[in-house]
Amino acid sequence: MSATNASRNGCEAEAAEVPVAAPEVEADKPARSRSALARNEELARAEKMRREFSANVSHEMKTPLQVISGYAELMANGLVPPEDVPRFAQLIYEESQAMRALIDDVLILSRLDEMAPGDNETEAVNLEEVASRVVGRLTKLAADAGVTVGLKAEPVIIRGNETLLKQMIYNLVENAIRYNRPGGKVQLITSCTRDGHCTLTVKDNGIGIPKDAQSSVFERFYRVDKSRSKATGGTGLGLAIVKHIARIHNARIKLESEVNVGTTITVVFETAH
Numbered sequence: 001m002s003a004t005n006a007s008r009n010g011c012e013a014e015a016a017e018v019p020v021a022a023p024e025v026e027a028d029k030p031a032r033s034r035s036a037l038a039r040n041e042e043l044a045r046a047e048k049m050r051r052e053f054s055a056n057v058s059h060e061m062k063t064p065l066q067v068i069s070g071y072a073e074l075m076a077n078g079l080v081p082p083e084d085v086p087r088f089a090q091l092i093y094e095e096s097q098a099m100r101a102l103i104d105d106v107l108i109l110s111r112l113d114e115m116a117p118g119d120n121e122t123e124a125v126n127l128e129e130v131a132s133r134v135v136g137r138l139t140k141l142a143a144d145a146g147v148t149v150g151l152k153a154e155p156v157i158i159r160g161n162e163t164l165l166k167q168m169i170y171n172l173v174e175n176a177i178r179y180n181r182p183g184g185k186v187q188l189i190t191s192c193t194r195d196g197h198c199t200l201t202v203k204d205n206g207i208g209i210p211k212d213a214q215s216s217v218f219e220r221f222y223r224v225d226k227s228r229s230k231a232t233g234g235t236g237l238g239l240a241i242v243k244h245i246a247r248i249h250n251a252r253i254k255l256e257s258e259v260n261v262g263t264t265i266t267v268v269f270e271t272a273h
Contacts, residue, residue: 060102060221060236064095098235105237108167109220112244125162127169127190127200128153134169135188138177146182149173153190156198158269160249168245171238172202172265179224179263180206198269205262214255218243242267 071088074080080088135151142149158165169188176186189201209217209224216222221236246253246267257263 061099064099064102067095068092068099102235102237105235105241108241109237109244112241112248115244115248122159122161124157125160125165127156127158127165127198130162130166131169131188131190131200134166134173137170138173141174142177142186145177145180145184147177147180147184147186149177149186149188151188153188154192156190156192156200158198158249160269164245164248168242168267169200169202171242172200172267175238176202176204176206176263180204200267200269201264203262203264208259208261209255209257209263210259214257217255218253 071080071092075085075088131151131153135149138149173186173188180186184204184206186202186204186206189203190199191201192198213222213224217224218239220240222240223236242265243253250270252268252270254266254268255263256266
């Protein structure tokens with residue numbers, strides 16, 4: 001065989017080994033079209049949610065800004081009697097704290113929006129220890145509200161992000177305190193079942209949630225009682241943050257509530273550590 005023929009045969013052999021793309025199947029086109037349509041609809045929903053969220057944030061920040069600006073202008077122009085200056089200063093401080101809390105929650109939600117299950121760094125977390133620290137941090141808020149917070153916990157080790165889990169527990173207990181009444185009680189419970197599921201439960205005997213509002217309480221800026229939320233300093237984002245953190249940990253949330261009886265929120269983690 002000549003060198004030329006050998007070369008040609010070698011090229012033909014190599015060419016024969018190159019995989020040939022399978023012809024497009026007509027039946028695949030509708031499936032791809034449906035998939036593309038679903039992705040476009042999901043993007044459109046996400047964009048709508050972002051626009052609504054931005055509008056709500058702007059609205060929520062406008063009120064404290066107006067209060068701060070108005071009182072500060074009165075003080076700057078000498079229109080506030082000296083004996084009223086401390087009261088005006090206190091009002092400005094309270095509104096600035098409300099704005100700070102709102103900004104903090106917005107930043108937390110923005111970070112959570114970018115996270116998917118499995119994205120966060122995880123470690124072995126003892127929910128009993130985290131819950132105990134959270135209760136300690138909320139002692140003053142509970143005392144000021146005349147609410148008793150109890151902890152009924154057993155060692156519960158799960159795989160998760162301790163910082164996020166601490167935030168979730170804090171928001172649940174804080175919410176139970178704020179939407180309670182003087183003399184009310186809040187109980188925080190951690191436990192595991194025999195099948196390996198671990199639960200975190202926050203139970204209160206507060207004002208409760210009407211049935212027609214229970215499906216909405218985890219939405220951003222949704223408030224069952226707007227006047228109470230304003231009076232107690234809630235941002236309207238606490239339970240939305242709880243929902244996102246549960247999703248990131250592949251956990252489920254169960255809500256049971258009755259008006260003037262109380263509310264029980266349980267977070268179910270699929271498996272123990």
